[in-house]
Each structure stands twice: as C-alpha cells, then as structure tokens.
Amino acid sequence: MDSLIFDLDGTLWDATEAFYICWNEAFLKYDETKNGMSLEEIKNVMGMTMDDILEKFFPQLSEELRKDVIDECTKIELKYLSKNGGKLYPELESTIKELSKKYRLFIVSNCVNGYIQCFLEAHNLKKYFIDFEDPSRTGLEKAENIKIVIKRNKLIKPAYVGDTKWDAIASDKAGVPFIYASYGFGDLDKYDYKIDNLKELLNITNIKG
Incomplete structure (x- = not known):
C-alpha cells in the first residue's frame, strides 16, 4: 500500500449537525421542502x-426546483462550514500527520464543490493531502472519481477508507481495497480491513493491493 484515499463524512469528520442547521434553513424557503429533515434522517x-x-x-420536486434547493443548501452550508468547520474525529490531525509521512493522502467524497475545501481550510489540514475529487467537478460517481485520483497521481497500491455501503x-468498482471506518454512519x-478509530490506521501492515 502506497497511498490512502479517504471519504470525508463519517470518516474524517461529522458535519451532520451543520447540515441539520443549514439544510433546514434552506428547506424553509420552499413550500415543497418546508417540513425539512431530522438529524437522524440526515x-x-x-x-x-x-x-x-x-x-x-x-x-415531488421538479428537476429545476431540486437544483435551486441544492444551490441554496450549498450556499448556506459552505458559508457555515468555512467559518465553523465540522466535528473532527478524535486524534484526526495527529493521525493524519503521521500517515502523511508514510503514505500519500487523498480525499474522494460525494459532496458539493467547495465542501472538501472547507474541511481542509477550516481545520488547517491542506498540507497533509495531495489531491481530492468530488462529483460536482467531474459529473461522475465515486468509483470513477477514485479512478481519476489514482490515474492523475499515478498511484500503484492505494486503499480507500470509508464508512458506508456506498463507499x-x-x-x-474502482478495484481498490476497502478499509471500513466502523465509527462512522x-x-x-x-x-478488507476494519478500523474502530482513526488511530488504528497507523497499525495497518497487511492490506493487500
């Protein structure tokens, strides 16, 4: 293994409380979404x-209205996160710092453009990650974005770290080993491998790939 590609939500941080605040603020602006979403649903x-x-x-949303709602959610969400950040998982920076000495680190997440940047900049973590990708920039699903990062950075033996079935x-689909972050959602x-906290990544020695 020469590199680690991370999911973001449920893997590196938990921003669901921010989503709850921001999305519901946006939902209230439209009759079709005014009932909002609960924190558990999010x-x-x-x-x-x-x-x-x-x-x-x-x-019931039309394609056009759905786009408007997404744009409004995104605007409010990014403004909030750029100022407040999210809830980092325990020992995140110390673990990422150590991992960056041994592996090349990347992020691929199903998020809006600007979201990964909020994570990196609000918590001063940009220095540890080489590259990132998301569907708003490529129009592609996560597996294809993983492949893009692998090809763009000439990775030989990457693994992907995530917490959901989508990961x-x-x-x-991308043909890379999967490290399951069981502390996520x-x-x-x-x-292929399970970690119960981020720090356990430091002990991985037997991942194939």
Whole structure:
C-alpha cells in the first residue's frame, strides 16, 4: 500500500449537525421542502449525493426546483462550514500527520464543490493531502472519481477508507481495497480491513493491493 484515499463524512469528520442547521434553513424557503429533515434522517443518508437525498425525501420536486434547493443548501452550508468547520474525529490531525509521512493522502467524497475545501481550510489540514475529487467537478460517481485520483497521481497500491455501503461499493468498482471506518454512519460486514478509530490506521501492515 502506497497511498490512502479517504471519504470525508463519517470518516474524517461529522458535519451532520451543520447540515441539520443549514439544510433546514434552506428547506424553509420552499413550500415543497418546508417540513425539512431530522438529524437522524440526515445521518442515515450520509454517503449519498445531495441530488439523491432530495430525490429520496422530496420526490415531488421538479428537476429545476431540486437544483435551486441544492444551490441554496450549498450556499448556506459552505458559508457555515468555512467559518465553523465540522466535528473532527478524535486524534484526526495527529493521525493524519503521521500517515502523511508514510503514505500519500487523498480525499474522494460525494459532496458539493467547495465542501472538501472547507474541511481542509477550516481545520488547517491542506498540507497533509495531495489531491481530492468530488462529483460536482467531474459529473461522475465515486468509483470513477477514485479512478481519476489514482490515474492523475499515478498511484500503484492505494486503499480507500470509508464508512458506508456506498463507499464499499465504490471501492469494489474502482478495484481498490476497502478499509471500513466502523465509527462512522454505516453498518457493514463486508470489507478488507476494519478500523474502530482513526488511530488504528497507523497499525495497518497487511492490506493487500
């Protein structure tokens, strides 16, 4: 293994409380979404794209209105996160700092453009990560974005770290080993390696790939 590609939500940080505040502020502006989403509902859709989330909870939205709602959610969310950041998982920076000495580090997440940048800049973590990708920039699903990062950075033996079934599926499609972050939002029984906290990544020595 020469590199680690990370999911963001449920893997590096938990921003669901920020989503709850920001999304519901945006939802109140439209009759079709004014009932909003609960915190638990938001936690249960982590790993999905915003487009898929709105399709699931507000299927009555037209394509045009769904785009407007996404834009409004994004505007409020990015403003909030750029100022406040999210809830980092325990020992994140110290672990990432140590990992960066041994592996090249990347992020691929199903998020809006600017979201990964908020994570990196609000918490001063940009110096540890070489590259990142998201579907708002490529128009592609997570597996393809993993492949893009691998090709762009000439990675030989990468592994993907994530917490949901969507991450496991993407890893499989991309042909890379999957490290399951069990402390996140998912509940999985199929993975190549499991960690119960971020620090356990420092002890990985037997991942194939």
